[in-house]
Amino acid sequence: QVQLVESGGGLVQPGGSLRLSCAASGFTFSNYPMSWYRQAPGKERELVAVINAAGGSTGYADSVKGRFTISRDNGKNMVYLQMMSLKPEDTAVYYCRSLNSWGQGTQVTVSS
Secondary structure, eight states, rough: OOEEEEEOOOEEEEEEEEEEEEEESSOOOSSSSSSEEEETTOOOEEEEEEEOOOOOOOOEOOTTTTTTTEETTTTTTEEEEEOOOOOGGEEEEEEETTTTEEEOOEEEEEEO
């Protein structure tokens, strides 16, 4: 079955950086787009970034455009989210998604 395992979250100061990772298994990773979502307390889950199967096309929410970069390594079945210039409003649980499956999420807290 599809398994997605996120890692790399943590506590970071405003202006800092983090890189999230998602390890995928149980499906032919290189055939499918991957996406990152996030859910802040009291808010709905929202799409943050998406990358196509080959990795040549990406899309971002307006709120993270220019600060976050999604990438993938099809040889390792991994997808990444490089987050820079983090703001307190980026605080959320970040989830990896593909094939209608979700990972367990990783907490990102941006605070001084």
